[in-house]
Amino acid sequence: MSSSYHSDKCKGITLLNRIVHSDRGNDDYDVIHREASDANMNIKALRKNIWYRAGFKPCRKGWVFNDKSFGCYYISNTTLTWTDANKFCRKMSSCLTNILSHEDINWIGHLTNNDTWVGGNQNDYVYQWECQQYKYQKQINPYSKLWASKEPKPGNKTQYVKILKLQTWFGLDDHDCNLSKRFVYKSVPLIK
Template sequence: MDMDSPALLLLLMSAVTWSVMARSPHQYHFVSEEKSWTDAQALCREQFTDLATVESEQDVGRLLQLAGDHGHSGEVWIGLYQDVQSWTWSLNQAAFYGEGEMGYSNWGHDQPDNYRDADDPECCIEMKDEGKGYMWNDIPCKFNRHFICYDGNSDSLILSNGTLSWEDAQRYCRTHHTDLASVRNESEQQQVSAILRASTWIGLYRDCLLFRWSDQSGSPFRNWSSSSPSPWGNCAAVDVTRGGDWYDRSCDLLKPFVCYDVPKVTHMQTMRVELKTDSQKDMSDPAVQAAILQQIEKRLREKGLPAGAKLKWREQEDGQIFSKKTEKKGMKKRSKRRSDEL
């Protein structure tokens, strides 16, 4: 500010308040109404944040305490689940695929059905003749099938003579060629179908032991029982009576469940400031007040004010922002704190 032009200066005193929104640990909510995992997820997302994410032993203890407080014994749903649609190609190099090609599919009737027998989930894909051409079908990876490799050096497809399990076929293709073949579009679907003579492995699969959280958080914490995860369920439940061990269950089962939300906590701090300006400025003008506040905020940012903090003027008892004291130019200046030392 130009301090030399006016003969009369105003010493302005006011206070600035800033607030920072912080997040406290997850707050759990027990819902006694029994629902399937999918319906429980929908209710949690509607009324809270999501089905419970459990990130530590301390969270397990809090969840058990909550269930006990509601008199519940047995299992409750939490937000961990297996995404049965998480299909991916064995040759998983993004540059190999054009736009939309990693998502191309040619499923047979009612496929993938993710059927689980007594021992094995269906996590690998064969191309199977269904009378109207070769379609995609999910089956257990342990089955022996012919397989088709892709060779990147010759940009060609190689059909096997013998049969192997999916994992052994993948190992063979990676050793002798590039990988199991990907089918990226309708043209390649027809190209592959033209050389097949029986049910044949392609490179599509999913990790049948990979579980993720409903809120898509990356927490790696798990508390599985010694028998889990198993081939029999895609959704995780906590057994309250067994120390909080987790079990994978069929998502269609009806169980109570635990939701969570994240309460927002506002931390507020007030700072008193002294400013010097010329007497010609209308300090009751909101535009002037906003400009000064912007300058203060810039200084505070440079000195470490959190990015999420919001500043505002605090009104005094008379409804004014500033109180003022006048002093004539040339008078002995009294000691004061400089605003740029805040």
């Protein structure tokens, strides 16, 4: 390949890195600018074309599709501890879901209408969304407005994240994993 090809690639990567670093002060999460992400560009292209195929269903039977996050969600009817729910999700080739916006938390909260385990945990005073299935980790800002009032409460004992139903809205809450709760897991859509 030519050196100009590599030079153009490096310029693009440098620009992308600048966008990522300049946005860090404005974000609750360490994420790439939506407009700058190849993955998001591909999602936009898929969204445009996905509904044109007659009879196409992007999720497995019993799962709910959210076109805003472009994900398939399964809301459990059973209750498990966080650890057991996480194992169950991995057997289904998915992960306990992450929450990246108020839109996410309210959408899931209204579907479940109850306290629900999601994929966050705290270890060594650091909160993170974690998915072993996709080798994914993303730190959760402990000062994010997604947390319920007076949350989180980090400690030296591992805590797990759940959606907490409040009077008029939903917020994130950290708790011991020994409680049995419903849980929500997320998977990528099926592409046919």
